[in-house]
Amino acid sequence: MIHAARRRMPFRRLVPVLSLALAPSLCGAAEEKARPNDAQLAREFNDPLTVVPQLAVQNAYSPAVFGTDAHLNRLIVRPLFPRIRRYRLFPLVQLVRPSFSLVTVPTGKGGETRTEFGDIQLFDLAILPWPDRASGFIMGFGPVFVFPTATHDSAGQGAWQIGPAFGAIYKGVPGLLVGGLVQNPISFAYTRSSARSVSTLLVQPVALLHLWRGLYVKTADATWSFGWHDGAPRTVPLGLGFGYVIPRKDSPPLNFFVTGEWMAYRENAPVAAQTTIRLGFTVAFPELLRPG
Numbered sequence: 001m002i003h004a005a006r007r008r009m010p011f012r013r014l015v016p017v018l019s020l021a022l023a024p025s026l027c028g029a030a031e032e033k034a035r036p037n038d039a040q041l042a043r044e045f046n047d048p049l050t051v052v053p054q055l056a057v058q059n060a061y062s063p064a065v066f067g068t069d070a071h072l073n074r075l076i077v078r079p080l081f082p083r084i085r086r087y088r089l090f091p092l093v094q095l096v097r098p099s100f101s102l103v104t105v106p107t108g109k110g111g112e113t114r115t116e117f118g119d120i121q122l123f124d125l126a127i128l129p130w131p132d133r134a135s136g137f138i139m140g141f142g143p144v145f146v147f148p149t150a151t152h153d154s155a156g157q158g159a160w161q162i163g164p165a166f167g168a169i170y171k172g173v174p175g176l177l178v179g180g181l182v183q184n185p186i187s188f189a190y191t192r193s194s195a196r197s198v199s200t201l202l203v204q205p206v207a208l209l210h211l212w213r214g215l216y217v218k219t220a221d222a223t224w225s226f227g228w229h230d231g232a233p234r235t236v237p238l239g240l241g242f243g244y245v246i247p248r249k250d251s252p253p254l255n256f257f258v259t260g261e262w263m264a265y266r267e268n269a270p271v272a273a274q275t276t277i278r279l280g281f282t283v284a285f286p287e288l289l290r291p292g
């Protein structure tokens with residue numbers, strides 16, 4: 001019995017030693033598991049209903065344009081400000097996203113262009129509390145505004161606009177994102193007598209598939225436009241592209257993407273992009289996130 005007890009003593013002494021040796025690796029594994037993976041980041045960067053604060057910058061260059069020899073360009077800056085603080089008057093999570101643009105537009109049928117500031121668009125969506133987030137299905141509803149801030153008539157619509165906006169996203173399957181954003185701004189006041197009344201249905205379909213590490217394929221930037229008035233432009237561009245997310249420890253994660261678009265359908269749009277190349281990047285700030 002004495003010899004058996006002596007044999008067991010070394011194993012008992014090894015227990016705390018092994019615990020100390022394995023503790024750093026176990027903590028590192030737990031920390032790695034707690035951090036969002038590449039597939040989650042790819043979805044958050046392309047989800048129009050994400051609650052992660054971020055700043056997106058993209059440049060849409062159109063080398064081939066219907067109705068003119070000019071090349072079009074649009075630089076778009078979109079910050080996202082989620083309002084998710086626990087104690088506030090409005091009980092639902094709100095997503096406030098303005099869009100600022102610098103546009104290069106043709107001055108005639110030749111190749112001449114001019115670059116001006118465009119109209120500012122802003123939506124304020126409230127995330128609906130149903131269905132439950134555990135289902136992976138998320139919906140948001142709220143108003144969309146268009147402010148006539150263009151510095152030239154050719155760069156904007158010259159109309160104050162307001163209308164409904166609705167978004168729906170399904171992310172119940174890991175690595176997959178499907179949904180879209182629908183907006184319909186309607187004009188109610190004008191900055192010039194020559195401005196036309198505007199009521200346009202804007203549909204932005206979103207689909208993303210995570211491929212490997214930070215790489216993903218998506219169609220999420222092309223917006224279909226359907227004017228309600230007689231003779232209003234109607235366009236349906238189709239887009240496809242790739243993106244790559246870069247998680248960074250103790251630093252904001254980054255997202256880079258490139259997409260190509262082709263105009264599949266146009267009606268009453270004498271000047272419209274035939275092909276478009278989009279390059280963009282996004283910086284997310286998850287450390288600013290506060291539970292709602």
